[in-house]
Amino acid sequence: MNSEHLQIVKELLHSKISLQNHSYPEYYRIYNNKLKVSYLVKILDNSTQQYNLLLQLQKEYQYLQELSNCEYIVKPIELIIDNNSTYLIMEDPGGLLLNHYIPAKGLQANDAFHIIQQILNALKFFNKAEIIHKLINPYNILIQPSDASIRIFNFQLSAKVNKKKPADNIEKIYPEYIQYFPPEQTGKTNITIDFRSDYYSFGMCILKLLCGHTIFSTPIKDRFDIVTYILSCEINPYFFTNLGIENKYANILNKLLTKDKEDRYPNFVEIEKDLHTAFHKKSRTSVNIEIPNFSPDLSILTEKYYNFGTVSVTYTKAVRTVGKQNIPFLLYVNGSPSYGKSSFIEELRKSSSYIKNELFSMYCYEDRFEYKPFIGISKLLHSLFSTLQHISKSKYNELVENIKNLFHINHLDYSYYEAQLFFPKAKKKNNSYLGKIRDNKSIYIEGYIKILELLGNLEYIVICTLDNIHWGDKETAEIIQNILLKSNSKILFILSFNPDQV
Structure with missing residues (x-):
C-alpha cells in the first residue's frame, strides 16, 4: 500500500531526527521546510519478526484513533505496512519534549499549573474512552514553548480498563520511564492496574514540574534499583516538604503517589478540586506597591x-x-x-x-x-x-x-x-x-x-x-x-x- 503521506515520509527519511524519548521503536520527526510538511513517524522493521511490537503498533494506532477528538494528543494519520516496514504516521504538532522544557529547579507554580491542568484534562478524556495510558511522563509529552500547550503521545503500552494484561517486562523498558511507574506496574506486586495507576504517574509529573526531578533526586540507571526504591520509599507529606515543596502541594502529591492505590484519589473530581484550591489559593494579606513613575x-x-x-x-x-x-x-x-x-x-x-x-x-x-x-x-x-x-x-x-x-x-x-x-x-x-x-x-x-x-x-x-x-x-x-x-x-x-x- 502506498499513500501520499507515506511517499513523502520515504522521500524525507534521510532527514529524520529522533525525538530521543527513549521509545522503541523510536519516534522520528520528519519535515521539509520547502514542502511545509512535518510528521511524527514510528517505523518498525518487519524483518526482525518481532510480532509483539507489530501488535503494539497496531494497538497504539487503534487507541490514537479512539482518542482523535482529544485536543491533548498527537493526531494519527495512518498505519501502513509497506514491504519490510510498518509505518505509524502522525501529525507533528511541533514543540519539544516536556522533559527538555522543565528547568533544573522546576517551573513557577502558575506555569506548572497550566501544564498540569492540560495533562489532567487529557487523562479525563482517556478515562471516558476507558484507556489507561501507562506511560504518562515528560518524555512522552510535547510542549509548545510559545503558549505551553501540550500533546501526549506514545500509547505503546496502553490498555483497556478491565482487560487482564500481564505485567510489562521492565527489562525491555527504559529506566527513564520506570521512575514514573506506580508499584503495581513494576511487575513486583499482585495488584491490578487501573486508572489510579495513571494518577500515580500524573503525580510524579507534577513533582517534576514543581521541583525539577521526581522522587529520584539523582539519576538511577539500573532498572531493578529503581523498582526497589519505588517499593521501599516512604511517601508522606514530609517527604515532599523536605524537597522544598509547599504543604498545599505536598498534600496532593501524597494522595497521588501513595504506594497503595486504594489510598489514592478515587476520581478526577477530587483531584481537580484540590489542585484548583492549592494553585489558586488567594492571600488575604494586603499588598503595598509603590506607584512607579509613568515611563x-x-x-x-x-x-x-x-x-x-x-x-x-x-x-x-x-x-x-x-x-x-x-x-x-x-x-x-x-x-x-x-x-x-x-x-x-x-x-x-x-x-x-x-x-x-x-x-x-x-x-x-x-x-x-x-x-x-x-x-x-x-x-x-x-x-x-x-x-x-x-x-x-x-x-x-x-x-x-x-x-x-x-x-x-x-x-x-x-x-x-x-x-x-x-x-x-x-x-x-x-x-x-x-x-x-x-x-x-x-x-x-x-x-x-x-x-x-x-x-x-x-x-x-x-x-x-x-x-x-x-x-x-x-x-x-x-x-x-x-x-x-x-x-x-x-x-x-x-x-x-x-x-x-x-
Whole structure:
C-alpha cells in the first residue's frame, strides 16, 4: 500500500531526527521546510519478526484513533505496512519534549499549573474512552514553548480498563520511564492496574514540574534499583516538604503517589478540586506597591518577550507575568492583532488560567477589520458591573451612578450611546461608525480619558493596547499620565506591542 503521506515520509527519511524519548521503536520527526510538511513517524522493521511490537503498533494506532477528538494528543494519520516496514504516521504538532522544557529547579507554580491542568484534562478524556495510558511522563509529552500547550503521545503500552494484561517486562523498558511507574506496574506486586495507576504517574509529573526531578533526586540507571526504591520509599507529606515543596502541594502529591492505590484519589473530581484550591489559593494579606513613575520602563514586561515575534505570544507572556502578582486588578485589552484575531483571543483566554487575582476581567475587541470600537467600550463597562460586585454595595452603586451620569443614559447596550458620548465628532453611516475615528487620534484619546477616569475607582489597573496609534507616543502618554496621577489607582501597566514607543 502506498499513500501520499507515506511517499513523502520515504522521500524525507534521510532527514529524520529522533525525538530521543527513549521509545522503541523510536519516534522520528520528519519535515521539509520547502514542502511545509512535518510528521511524527514510528517505523518498525518487519524483518526482525518481532510480532509483539507489530501488535503494539497496531494497538497504539487503534487507541490514537479512539482518542482523535482529544485536543491533548498527537493526531494519527495512518498505519501502513509497506514491504519490510510498518509505518505509524502522525501529525507533528511541533514543540519539544516536556522533559527538555522543565528547568533544573522546576517551573513557577502558575506555569506548572497550566501544564498540569492540560495533562489532567487529557487523562479525563482517556478515562471516558476507558484507556489507561501507562506511560504518562515528560518524555512522552510535547510542549509548545510559545503558549505551553501540550500533546501526549506514545500509547505503546496502553490498555483497556478491565482487560487482564500481564505485567510489562521492565527489562525491555527504559529506566527513564520506570521512575514514573506506580508499584503495581513494576511487575513486583499482585495488584491490578487501573486508572489510579495513571494518577500515580500524573503525580510524579507534577513533582517534576514543581521541583525539577521526581522522587529520584539523582539519576538511577539500573532498572531493578529503581523498582526497589519505588517499593521501599516512604511517601508522606514530609517527604515532599523536605524537597522544598509547599504543604498545599505536598498534600496532593501524597494522595497521588501513595504506594497503595486504594489510598489514592478515587476520581478526577477530587483531584481537580484540590489542585484548583492549592494553585489558586488567594492571600488575604494586603499588598503595598509603590506607584512607579509613568515611563518607558513600564513596557519591560513585553520587551522581555518581544523576540518571540508574534503578538499573541508577547501578550500571553506579559499577561502571565502580571498575573503572578497577588493583587486585584482589571485587565482591559483593546485593539486587534494582525497575526490572526481568533488565535490571539484564544491565547489570552488560555493565559487567563494563570491569573490568580481577586479582580480579573478581560475583553478584547476587534476593530482593525470590522470597525467596532464602541462595542468594546460598552462591553468593558458591562465587565465592570460584573467584576466589581465583590466590593461594598455602596461603592458599587456609586460607580454605577457615575457611569450612568457620565453617559446620560439609564442603561447600557451595544449600539450607539458610547459613540455619541465618547466620540462626538464621529459621523454615523449605515447604522455604524466608521473610518474617520481611526484617522483622528484626539477623538480616540478623548474617549479613553473618560474610561480612565472611571477606572480610577479601581485599586489596580492593567491596560494592554495593540494599536500604537492610541497611545504609542509621548503626547498620548503625557495625557494619560496626568489622568492617572489624579486617580485613586495604585498601579498601572500599559503594555504596548512595541516597547520603544511607549
